[in-house]
Amino acid sequence: MNERAALVLEHEADTPAALLAEWADTRDVPIEVVRAGAPIPDPADRPFLVSLGSEASAYDDAVPWLAAERTALDRALAVGVPVLGICFGAQHLARALGGTVAPAARPEVGWLGVETLAPETVPPGPWLQWHRDAFTLPPGADLLARSPVGPQAFRAGPHLGVQFHPEVTPAIAADWARSFPDSVRGAQTTVAAVLAGSDEHAAGARVRAFALFDAFLATVRAPILG
Template structure:
């Protein structure tokens, strides 16, 4: 599998998700979302792309300061699906995908942080968790998307099929490892305070849940690849 991952230049951390993709035979290549190259030029330089993965970001998809980068990444989403390449998005990636396909995103009054259980209608593509959360933005899904899960704060997963290609997006963070979650808590103290959360307890919970989180993330990646009809190799432990 050739997997193209769009991420912030300073945050190329795919955690459990890219770990599992590599186990399944994936070749993961990162592209910086700041100043994205033209998609046709980039993907044309190598083998067929089997999956486009959009990771999270410190940005907001609706922030006018990032409008040009958001438009460029949205074009990658639409062009990939039109080309038959499935797309997977996480957190900011889910918000951007929603906007690219006709929905929108906005800032919530209160951020959602911590390890949260999701109300789900599809325990395979959107298991209940608990899943790591760390976001102040949410999204309204595209008109023809199917929402599979939600929390009190908003939608947590949607799927959509267009041009014969499929997309799946999660607001929560299946990929996050304890070290990265601790870094978020340290770097975004105002977000933690706004959520009236205890930063130390958030980090302790991330560490305590790490073994189960990794297992859940691996199962979720496997289920998503099956839904997206992406064929991997044999997993290597």
């Protein structure tokens, strides 16, 4: 690709790009990871921007780096740079597009199925979920997947938000299960169940994740190819 690296906004060390970075390497898509708190380059001349997960809440304006990320999102939206939001990133993207974010009716944690309305973009799960907040569908956005708790994926023009974690590997899921036991208990599951799900679903989750990322990339490249 004869273009500058896509921007990937990483908020904590334990929420890395992981499978997203692996996918990007196999597709010859250069990425530049920017950690929360570091200056965010202007996204205007980048092929796309990705906002990853976070322990923070997208509605908490006291988060010290949130305003800078919102500025980057608003800039990307204004100039038509596609944005992929994952979990927290999807919530922040939804908020930037006019939706709302608030505590969910209940947390979703573990390997859970979603009802997909667009299997070509969001293959049926299970997908790894790990969130206590939820977003409303932004005005004019298309709902792509849902669960009893709320929207799970949406598209707004070239922008895609997913509430689940397609980027996560089994090792990351295991780390989260052991490091955040209160999240597991609050979702009425167990560390053992999360670990077993990771073992069972790892191979399929990788295939589904690559399909989702490919679907997003197709929208990024469509104006060039058309």
